[in-house]
Amino acid sequence: MADPRFFAVAGPFTAEEISRRTGATLAGAGKEKLVLRDVAPLETAEPDQLSFLDNRKYAEVFRQTRAGACFVHPDLAREAPKGVALLLTPEPYRAYALAAQAFYPEPPPVPGVAPSAVVDATVDLGEGCRIEANAVIGDHAKLGRRCLVCANAVIGSGVVLGDDVRVGASASISHSLIGNRVRIYPGVRLGQDGFGFAPDPKGFVKVPQLGRVVVHDDVEIGANSTVDRGAGPDTVIGAGTMIDNLVQIGHNVQIGRQCVLVSQTGISGSTKLGDFVMIGGQGGLIGHLNIGTGAKIGAQAGVMRDVPAGETVLGSPAFPVREFHRQVAALRRLAKQSND
Numbered sequence: 001m002a003d004p005r006f007f008a009v010a011g012p013f014t015a016e017e018i019s020r021r022t023g024a025t026l027a028g029a030g031k032e033k034l035v036l037r038d039v040a041p042l043e044t045a046e047p048d049q050l051s052f053l054d055n056r057k058y059a060e061v062f063r064q065t066r067a068g069a070c071f072v073h074p075d076l077a078r079e080a081p082k083g084v085a086l087l088l089t090p091e092p093y094r095a096y097a098l099a100a101q102a103f104y105p106e107p108p109p110v111p112g113v114a115p116s117a118v119v120d121a122t123v124d125l126g127e128g129c130r131i132e133a134n135a136v137i138g139d140h141a142k143l144g145r146r147c148l149v150c151a152n153a154v155i156g157s158g159v160v161l162g163d164d165v166r167v168g169a170s171a172s173i174s175h176s177l178i179g180n181r182v183r184i185y186p187g188v189r190l191g192q193d194g195f196g197f198a199p200d201p202k203g204f205v206k207v208p209q210l211g212r213v214v215v216h217d218d219v220e221i222g223a224n225s226t227v228d229r230g231a232g233p234d235t236v237i238g239a240g241t242m243i244d245n246l247v248q249i250g251h252n253v254q255i256g257r258q259c260v261l262v263s264q265t266g267i268s269g270s271t272k273l274g275d276f277v278m279i280g281g282q283g284g285l286i287g288h289l290n291i292g293t294g295a296k297i298g299a300q301a302g303v304m305r306d307v308p309a310g311e312t313v314l315g316s317p318a319f320p321v322r323e324f325h326r327q328v329a330a331l332r333r334l335a336k337q338s339n340d
Helices: 015-022 056-064 074-079 092-103 321-339
Strands: 025-027 049-052 069-072 085-088 176-178 213-215 235-237 312-314
Touching: 015 025, 015 069, 015 085, 015 092, 049 092, 056 074, 069 074, 069 092, 074 085, 312 321
Parallel strands: 049 069, 069 085, 176 213, 213 235
Antiparallel strands: 025 085
């Protein structure tokens, strides 16, 4: 059970209702009215709790679980211990996520403006917004309905937030247009100057950064990540993209829909990512590249050339996955020969 000091559990729900909410098929007769009061891992779940199996390596744990009900792929249903209500689905983890959202819904913000917050008189504040202590909202900013601006956050002049946006503590946003249901975690920096300088023998000449950051609907930007505004064209984050903590996105970068950027990824200016691109932790991309739709970039990869749609690359410099593995095998053979 989640710590009640931090998480409030909803429900209970019957197995039949969980099946309906998640699209999973409830197997076996007589389990429809089983009452489930919480979610829990397989190894600690109790008979009134719901769990899931998404990886074959945990099949033995599944065989020993005391959970009352469990999401499981049909191919693994035969491994279930007697008495467990099975919720069959080809995507157990997705179904579990939907169920966990039902048990632990995100509470809406309690409307109000803290006395210590500074909100300019020209701000258009939507219905149901909450502005917490010491937050600052600049002139002519516009916030949609039910936005939450946490303590010490700063929303710059003219910034637009859509409905149901959450801005974490001490985050700052300038020169940005933000869509609906966007999550901006603590310490994020959106819209600051891009890294633009013209070389000169007498010293660098700063190039004014005249673009914006445009973040589409349902994006998450993890803690302490930074997204620079464009130099002229905008920096764009496509709908549904998930950005982990400590990610750096340079000016003019264009990121497609439903991309995943894992922690410490760095993308240099003017690089373009198609839809559904995945970048592993510490992946680094030089500027002015085109990364095709569905491409996968492995952890710590150093990408110095365009990546075609659907290709997987590894290593630094990054190579297609098969070529990378051939190179590793060749190095092993050379090492073995030298040792012999």
